[in-house]
Amino acid sequence: MKETITIKTLAKELNISISTVSKALNDSYEISIETKQKVWDLAKMLKYNRNPSASNLRSHKTKTIAVIIPEVANNFFSQAINGIEEVARKRGYHVLIYQTHENTELEIAFTDSLLSGRVDGILISVSSDNNNHEHFATLVKEIPTVFFDRVYEDIDAAKITTDDYESTYNATSYLVECGCKKIAYLYALNNLNAGKQRMSGYRDALSALQLEYSDKLTVNYDKNAEVNYHNIKQLMLHERPDAVISSIEDLALPCYYVCNELAISIPEDLKIISFSNLNTAPLLNPSLTTITQPALEMGREAAAILFRILDKKHPEPNEWLTLKSTLIKRDSTACR
Amino acid sequence: MKETITIKTLAKELNISISTVSKALNDSYEISIETKQKVWDLAKMLKYNRNPSASNLRSHKTKTIAVIIPEVANNFFSQAINGIEEVARKRGYHVLIYQTHENTELEIAFTDSLLSGRVDGILISVSSDNNNHEHFATLVKEIPTVFFDRVYEDIDAAKITTDDYESTYNATSYLVECGCKKIAYLYALNNLNAGKQRMSGYRDALSALQLEYSDKLTVNYDKNAEVNYHNIKQLMLHERPDAVISSIEDLALPCYYVCNELAISIPEDLKIISFSNLNTAPLLNPSLTTITQPALEMGREAAAILFRILDKKHPEPNEWLTLKSTLIKRDSTACR
DNA sequence: CTGTTAGCGCCTTCAT
DNA sequence: ATGAAGGCGCTAACAG
Numbered sequence: 001m002k003e004t005i006t007i008k009t010l011a012k013e014l015n016i017s018i019s020t021v022s023k024a025l026n027d028s029y030e031i032s033i034e035t036k037q038k039v040w041d042l043a044k045m046l047k048y049n050r051n052p053s054a055s056n057l058r059s060h061k062t063k064t065i066a067v068i069i070p071e072v073a074n075n076f077f078s079q080a081i082n083g084i085e086e087v088a089r090k091r092g093y094h095v096l097i098y099q100t101h102e103n104t105e106l107e108i109a110f111t112d113s114l115l116s117g118r119v120d121g122i123l124i125s126v127s128s129d130n131n132n133h134e135h136f137a138t139l140v141k142e143i144p145t146v147f148f149d150r151v152y153e154d155i156d157a158a159k160i161t162t163d164d165y166e167s168t169y170n171a172t173s174y175l176v177e178c179g180c181k182k183i184a185y186l187y188a189l190n191n192l193n194a195g196k197q198r199m200s201g202y203r204d205a206l207s208a209l210q211l212e213y214s215d216k217l218t219v220n221y222d223k224n225a226e227v228n229y230h231n232i233k234q235l236m237l238h239e240r241p242d243a244v245i246s247s248i249e250d251l252a253l254p255c256y257y258v259c260n261e262l263a264i265s266i267p268e269d270l271k272i273i274s275f276s277n278l279n280t281a282p283l284l285n286p287s288l289t290t291i292t293q294p295a296l297e298m299g300r301e302a303a304a305i306l307f308r309i310l311d312k313k314h315p316e317p318n319e320w321l322t323l324k325s326t327l328i329k330r331d332s333t334a335c336r
Numbered sequence: 337m338k339e340t341i342t343i344k345t346l347a348k349e350l351n352i353s354i355s356t357v358s359k360a361l362n363d364s365y366e367i368s369i370e371t372k373q374k375v376w377d378l379a380k381m382l383k384y385n386r387n388p389s390a391s392n393l394r395s396h397k398t399k400t401i402a403v404i405i406p407e408v409a410n411n412f413f414s415q416a417i418n419g420i421e422e423v424a425r426k427r428g429y430h431v432l433i434y435q436t437h438e439n440t441e442l443e444i445a446f447t448d449s450l451l452s453g454r455v456d457g458i459l460i461s462v463s464s465d466n467n468n469h470e471h472f473a474t475l476v477k478e479i480p481t482v483f484f485d486r487v488y489e490d491i492d493a494a495k496i497t498t499d500d501y502e503s504t505y506n507a508t509s510y511l512v513e514c515g516c517k518k519i520a521y522l523y524a525l526n527n528l529n530a531g532k533q534r535m536s537g538y539r540d541a542l543s544a545l546q547l548e549y550s551d552k553l554t555v556n557y558d559k560n561a562e563v564n565y566h567n568i569k570q571l572m573l574h575e576r577p578d579a580v581i582s583s584i585e586d587l588a589l590p591c592y593y594v595c596n597e598l599a600i601s602i603p604e605d606l607k608i609i610s611f612s613n614l615n616t617a618p619l620l621n622p623s624l625t626t627i628t629q630p631a632l633e634m635g636r637e638a639a640a641i642l643f644r645i646l647d648k649k650h651p652e653p654n655e656w657l658t659l660k661s662t663l664i665k666r667d668s669t670a671c672r
Numbered sequence: 673c674t675g676t677t678a679g680c681g682c683c684t685t686c687a688t
Numbered sequence: 689a690t691g692a693a694g695g696c697g698c699t700a701a702c703a704g
Contacts (some may be wrong), residue, residue, distance in 0.1 A: 006697055017675045022699060030673060049452035053392035054697030058679045062389070064432075072421065073632075078414040085408065085435050089442075094454070095433050096400075099421050106425075116385035117340075118430070199376075296409075342681055353691040358683060367689060390681035393696050 064094040068124040075109040076295045077275035083299025100127040121306045125150040144309045160321040162293045164194045167325040168201030175243045184241035186251035188221035229254040246274035293325045365621040400430040406459040411613035412631045419635025436463040443609035457642045461486040480645045482639040498629045500530045503661040507609045516579035522587035547608030582610035624663040629661045
């Protein structure tokens with residue numbers, strides 16, 4: 001550990017005052033270009049690094065944002081982080097990551113701890129098993145926050161989501177066009193706006209196309225994977241749908257397993273459409289048509305909105321932006 | 337913005353001194369239990385949050401670690417982050433994320449900026465187009481660093497990798513057992529130990545099994561995806577291998593495309609094994625056998641090693657840990 | 673344009 | 689067991 005070098009070191013070395021050095025390093029307009037240059041040169045030579053803690057303490061700016069998500073190891077969220085990090089880096093910001101694992105306690109612990117001023121802003125995709133939004137109500141008053149993908153309508157903050165309603169509506173229509181008459185729905189995220197919207201899109205499309213909705217054709221997500229498997233199997237055995245829409249990737253999986261076990265051929269006997277952000281399309285089972293959300297763009301946009309707020313020049317307060325998903329049809333024989 | 341509450345607030349409220357409050361909050365032995373309790377209660381009531389910047393400035397501990405990786409939106413790395421975050425959270429640490437996108441300039445910028453004392457330690461998986469390791473040599477002297485998965489042997493720091501050599505050796509042997517006689521290799525990460533080890537495993541297995549190695553059966557990764565596609569196509573057309581081992585997922589993809597275009601059936605005409613950490617196995621094309629690295633465990637272990645170093649009680653200095661990959665055989669008909 | 677003076681909130685001797 | 693005082697490194701008034 002060699003001696004740490006501070007602006008004081010630079011000041012002494014150059015025989016100028018500490019504050020001049022500070023201003024020079026911050027490229028202040030009130031310092032002559034020659035002085036600045038001298039300071040910069042010496043700083044580089046000595047490999048000076050500003051102490052962020054000291055700087056933050058004084059300026060109340062951390063140049064850091066927090067990202068709170070349910071899970072990193074998820075194609076959607078990891079792509080979103082990618083976009084966030086990209087935008088943040090370009091602005092010289094640092095990115096902290098927190099995973100809630102859908103655990104409300106953890107989520108509260110994170111948001112509470114961020115109240116300490118560790119970050120300038122927060123990007124969050126809320127956890128789903130969450131019924132009280134109180135901690136968010138206080139959070140958004142204290143610190144600039146943008147909700148992305150999984151949002152609460154009742155919270156007064158900026159939001160960005162995808163077209164959850166339209167995407168399932170269109171997917172359902174597409175299946176009907178393909179001749180499907182009995183379309184099942186695997187329902188998840190029931191506590192979230194996104195989940196409800198997706199369900200509504202499915203239901204409204206059915207009724208618009210003169211098909212009847214039935215609870216029997218719906219399977220609700222359960223935390224227990226075996227329960228999901230069992231429920232989907234029952235659905236297949238007793239209802240024999242000719243198509244399935246899955247609101248999350250995690251329910252499409254057991255659906256595949258079940259088909260395998262029951263020797264239901266895909267897509268001849270059953271067409272499957274799932275929300276999915278798998279980034280390796282061609283490795284996929286070619287029969288899986290997906291509703292793919294623009295995760296990278298959402299990350300970028302969410303960060304952009306946050307920075308606009310931090311810059312104190314966001315056009316309209318608490319905008320709610322909606323991006324479009326894409327229905328990627330991988331089964332070329334499905335519709336002809 | 338209501339008034340921010342500090343230890344000073346607590347002190348005034350309780351009519352005790354600031355330093356007593358500070359010590360109480362830090363659970364110091366020299367404070368009576370009654371006083372501590374009073375302080376804790378009030379702190380909770382007032383939702384006091386210690387200001388991290390001030391604390392860091394004094395104590396030189398940030399309770400923060402940095403993770404530097406090529407890409408978040410990658411199944412291996414996102415799973416690794418998952419493990420890292422999990423371990424860090426349990427220790428009350430915060431996790432900063434930086435993506436290099438395989439860009440050495442960026443990598444250097446990140447490591448340099450971390451020299452400022454923003455973090456207590458670093459976990460890094462190096463970018464591949466990197467020939468000079470100087471910045472790491474200085475980095476590891478200044479700040480505890482653990483290299484994971486993509487490491488440089490010549491850097492004196494703790495490392496953790498998987499069995500790159502054995503995994504391709506075993507994969508090659510497996511293919512030979514299956515009757516393959518002409519096994520191609522898609523070569524990537526050439527600048528990295530991991531890439532070289534994988535190649536060696538392949539070559540050594542070939543020669544141990546009396547098969548000849550030929551450059552013609554090897555395709556080198558190119559940054560340009562079209563070039564990869566073209567090269568793989570040439571390989572298929574001119575060499576007609578009966579098996580392919582891909583050192584990264586990104587080369588398995590064009591391989592699939594090519595097979596599709598040339599109407600080469602998988603796995604009848606061609607067996608493919610690829611390194612891959614896709615977490616949705618059943619959605620996969622069932623013919624893809626994968627070499628899957630224990631990403632989550634690696635993240636956990638890497639973090640654990642770092643914390644052991646930070647705790648100043650790591651058993652042996654700069655240990656190099658190796659974890660085992662798994663050959664997941666998804667083609668049940670391949671070997672019989 | 674440059675320098676002086678106060679702290680930011682917290683921790684840490686050193687006294688009491 | 690508690691308190692007083694100083695300073696971590698930097699920035700933000702305010703003077704000159």
